[in-house]
Every structure is written in structure tokens, then in C-alpha cells.
Amino acid sequence: QVRLVESGGGLVQPGGSLRLSCAASGFTFSWSPMSWYRQAPGKEREWVAGIGTAGGATNYADSVKGRFTISRDNAKRTVLLQMNSLKPEDTAVYYCKATRFDSWGQGTQVTVSS
Numbered sequence: 478q479v480r481l482v483e484s485g486g487g488l489v490q491p492g493g494s495l496r497l498s499c500a501a502s503g504f505t506f507s508w509s510p511m512s513w514y515r516q517a518p519g520k521e522r523e524w525v526a527g528i529g530t531a532g533g534a535t536n537y538a539d540s541v542k543g544r545f546t547i548s549r550d551n552a553k554r555t556v557l558l559q560m561n562s563l564k565p566e567d568t569a570v571y572y573c574k575a576t577r578f579d580s581w582g583q584g585t586q587v588t589v590s591s
Contacts, residue, residue: 478580479501480503480580481499481500481572481575481580482499483499483573483582485498486570486585486588487587487588489588489589490590491564492562493563494559494560494562495560495563496559497558497585500555501555501573504575510576510577511527511528511547511556511573511575512528512573512574512576513525513527513547513556513574514573515567516570516584523538525537525541525571526547535547544561545559545560547559556573563589568587569587570584571587
């Protein structure tokens with residue numbers, strides 16, 4: 478069925494950048510809006526960014542506007558999250574999600590620390 482595999486996380490200093498990738502399978506990717514979520518220690522999972530089927534419509538949480546960019550490549554069945562000007566409060570496990578399904582991958586850890 479639906480499979481989502483996140484990658485690209487790591488340890489980065491404040492002000493640095495990371496690019497996360499999500500490889501999707503098990504559904505018609507080009508027909509599905511996609512989102513990125515994150516979950517910090519001791520907190521609930523929160524929505525970060527969303528993108529429409531063709532990539533033209535994007536939305537962001539206020540906390541990441543101007544710093545993060547979501548994009549997609551339907552031919553490669555991949556959704557990306559470019560993260561710039563990272564802050565310690567961005568530290569979390571990041572997950573991608575197909576809006577039409579309640580399926581989650583393993584996530585990828587992002588740690589922003591000096």
C-alpha cells in the first residue's frame with residue numbers, strides 16, 4: 478500500500494541549511510497533495526508545509542514562512558523540503574504525508590545545535 482521514505486536529515490548549526498526528500502509509492506502520486514509534518518520531543522506532531530498536485534499551490538506554517546520551501550517532482554514521485562536559516566526550535570523528526578491517506582514513514586531526524 479502507501480509507502481513514504483524520508484531522508485536527508487542530520488545535524489546542522491543554527492543558520493545552516495538542509496534538504497529533505499520523500500520518496501513515495503503505492504498510490505497515484507501526481508493526484509495527491511503532499512505535506513511535511515514534524516514532531517519535536519515532548520510535543521504533538523505539527524503541520525509544516527503543503528503542496529498541491531501540480532506544485533503551484535503551496536502553504537506554510539507561520540513558524541517556517543520565508544525559510545522553508547516545499548516542492549515536488551511528479552515524474553520522480555518525490556516531494557522535497559528545502560530548509561534554510563535553521564533554528565534550534567526546528568529540531569524534530571520530519572515526516573512527509575499524502576493528504577489522502579493516514580500513512581507515515583519512519584521520518585528523518587533534524588537537529589539544529591551549536
